[in-house]
Amino acid sequence: MSRxxxxxxxxxxxHNKNPRNYRALEGSDVLVCEGHNPLCGDHITVYLxxxxxxxxxxxxxxxxxCAISKASASMMTAYLKGKSLAEVKTIFSEFHDMVRGEFxxxxxxxxxxxxxxxxxxxxxxxRIKCASLAWHALMGALDKQQSATTEE
Amino acid sequence: xxxxxxxxxxxxxxxxxxxxxxxxxDFGGMALHYLDSAATTQKPVEVIDAMDRFYRESxxxxxxxxxxxxxxxxxxxxxxxxxxxxxxxxxxxxxIIYTSGxxxxxxxVAYSWGxxxxxxxDEIILSQIEHHANIVPWQIIAERMGAVIKVIPVxxxxxxxxxxxxxxxxxxxxxxxxxxxSNALGTVNPVxxxxxxxxxxxxxxxxxxxxxxxxxxxxxxxxxxxxxxxDFYAFSGHKMFGPTGIGxxxxxxxxxxxMPPYQGGGDMIMRVTFAKTxxxxxxxxxxxxxxxxxxxxxxxxxxxxxxxxxxxxxxxHEHALLEYGTAVLQDVPGLKLIGTAPGKGAxxxxxxxxxxxxxxxxxxxxxGIAIRAGHHCAQPTMDRFGVPATARASIGPxxxxxxxxxxAKGLRRIGEMFR
Numbered sequence: 001m002s003r004x005x006x007x008x009x010x011x012x013x014x015h016n017k018n019p020r021n022y023r024a025l026e027g028s029d030v031l032v033c034e035g036h037n038p039l040c041g042d043h044i045t046v047y048l049x050x051x052x053x054x055x056x057x058x059x060x061x062x063x064x065x066c067a068i069s070k071a072s073a074s075m076m077t078a079y080l081k082g083k084s085l086a087e088v089k090t091i092f093s094e095f096h097d098m099v100r101g102e103f104x105x106x107x108x109x110x111x112x113x114x115x116x117x118x119x120x121x122x123x124x125x126x127r128i129k130c131a132s133l134a135w136h137a138l139m140g141a142l143d144k145q146q147s148a149t150t151e152e
Numbered sequence: 153x154x155x156x157x158x159x160x161x162x163x164x165x166x167x168x169x170x171x172x173x174x175x176x177x178d179f180g181g182m183a184l185h186y187l188d189s190a191a192t193t194q195k196p197v198e199v200i201d202a203m204d205r206f207y208r209e210s211x212x213x214x215x216x217x218x219x220x221x222x223x224x225x226x227x228x229x230x231x232x233x234x235x236x237x238x239x240x241x242x243x244x245x246x247x248i249i250y251t252s253g254x255x256x257x258x259x260x261v262a263y264s265w266g267x268x269x270x271x272x273x274d275e276i277i278l279s280q281i282e283h284h285a286n287i288v289p290w291q292i293i294a295e296r297m298g299a300v301i302k303v304i305p306v307x308x309x310x311x312x313x314x315x316x317x318x319x320x321x322x323x324x325x326x327x328x329x330x331x332x333x334s335n336a337l338g339t340v341n342p343v344x345x346x347x348x349x350x351x352x353x354x355x356x357x358x359x360x361x362x363x364x365x366x367x368x369x370x371x372x373x374x375x376x377x378x379x380x381x382x383d384f385y386a387f388s389g390h391k392m393f394g395p396t397g398i399g400x401x402x403x404x405x406x407x408x409x410x411m412p413p414y415q416g417g418g419d420m421i422m423r424v425t426f427a428k429t430x431x432x433x434x435x436x437x438x439x440x441x442x443x444x445x446x447x448x449x450x451x452x453x454x455x456x457x458x459x460x461x462x463x464x465x466x467x468x469h470e471h472a473l474l475e476y477g478t479a480v481l482q483d484v485p486g487l488k489l490i491g492t493a494p495g496k497g498a499x500x501x502x503x504x505x506x507x508x509x510x511x512x513x514x515x516x517x518x519x520g521i522a523i524r525a526g527h528h529c530a531q532p533t534m535d536r537f538g539v540p541a542t543a544r545a546s547i548g549p550x551x552x553x554x555x556x557x558x559x560a561k562g563l564r565r566i567g568e569m570f571r
Contacts, residue, residue: 008569041531042540124514
């Protein structure tokens with residue numbers, strides 16, 4: 001299998017074409033954060049609705065990005081619904097380390113589930129930020145920031 | 153009736169690929185289709201060898217040493233200035249300043265000339281299709297001096313609207329800074345006419361100054377700064393088959409003489425005391441510190457290579473390929489060219505329905521095709537055309553029709569994959 005086939009798998013292409021939860025959430029309690037990747041100018045806004053216990057009630061996103069950033073946002077929103085705040089933070093950290101090549105999901109038990117599809121990104125140093133854009137926006141929303149960036 | 157026959161491959165004007173080591177090496181059984189010359193050009197073997205030889209055999213500092221190595225290096229170093237002056241038909245090599253690249257060249261003018269001459273309410277005219285390097289330095293100096301930036305709009309083909317430019321010119325206009333060729337679209341701007349009009353405007357009608365960003369023109373067409381009547385002309389070594397880290401600022405001598413130093417340091421002074429320091433005349437006034445010596449020598453060899461290869465031939469070669477590339481790309485389903493100005497340079501900027509340019513870039517790389525994807529450091533240009541980014545294939549004299557065939561084939565594959 002060629003390098004890019006590992007990255008552009010059918011699931012990712014499908015989420016790019018038919019993104020899940022591609023919508024703004026309404027409500028005064030909804031946390032909103034726009035994530036920017038200054039490298040390419042792409043931006044994705046994440047909408048987060050937490051219930052009183054801090055569990056993810058609903059998630060949505062909108063914006064402009066490549067297949068990798070859009071599929072990542074789509075799969076993230078689908079995967080995190082119903083998760084607790086602590087779980088979200090653990091998954092973010094595992095995902096972040098995985099795409100940067102610092103964590104091999106095969107090496108130990110983890111909470112990434114089908115998000116491991118994105119591990120191919122680690123081979124593309126210029127695309128790691130695409131995969132993590134929505135995640136940075138989500139973390140920004142949790143921190144009550146209006147904007148976040150992939151530049152750390 | 154549209155012509156449905158396949159476009160005919162042009163007969164190559166030049167056959168020089170073999171002079172470029174990276175273009176002939178084997179990438180795991182794959183050839184490299186290098187279509188990113190607008191970002192940076194590959195280097196002919198003689199540039200690489202000259203720099204290597206200099207470091208191995210005759211390296212020494214310049215303008216400081218009294219030993220033979222240094223004297224020889226100095227002579228070669230100053231000779232490049234004459235070669236560059238000859239390339240652009242400058243009146244004197246004293247008008248040729250070594251910088252680190254186009255970006256520094258423009259910053260030098262913005263800080264030194266702008267910092268001395270701009271006043272509150274003065275106007276700086278830029279075009280809508282500038283590289284960030286010809287926008288941001290002006291924004292910084294405008295803010296500091298209280299000057300105002302005005303923008304020449306472009307039409308849907310990416311051509312500057314000259315009537316709008318004429319309306320922007322006034323007694324308040326102090327400098328007009330435009331590119332010769334747009335890096336994002338390939339538009340060739342009428343810089344001679346832009347300069348002529350600018351020189352009739354300005355305070356008391358005595359003429360505004362004109363800076364031309366020549367980063368995308370210098371290696372692709374003959375440039376005559378005196379014919380253009382450019383006050384400043386800026387370009388980079390690495391986009392003209394030379395090394396990185398070296399660029400040129402051409403400036404008319406009387407203007408350069410009126411300008412203060414840009415940076416202070418060694419080699420730009422006449423006499424230093426703690427009470428007062430006097431400066432060298434141009435060009436050395438603007439060249440503080442030990443310069444990139446090997447890069448200057450490499451640039452000299454690149455200039456020599458350019459003149460021997462022939463800018464007219466390079467231009468003809470690239471234009472034939474541009475025409476061919478335009479035809480084969482227009483056949484790709486869902487492909488839209490961005491930037492269709494008449495007589496444009498050999499740059500093909502495009503979008504592909506349903507596929508983000510970054511995905512195009514990554515997937516073409518799989519076929520050994522190197523293109524640029526993104527905003528090309530020209531976000532106002534992207535905004536004008538309502539796209540966040542484009543994919544851009546830019547052509548050099550070492551390209552041939554097979555590179556464009558590979559591109560079109562790759563794009564079809566990607567289009568199908570995303571359908």
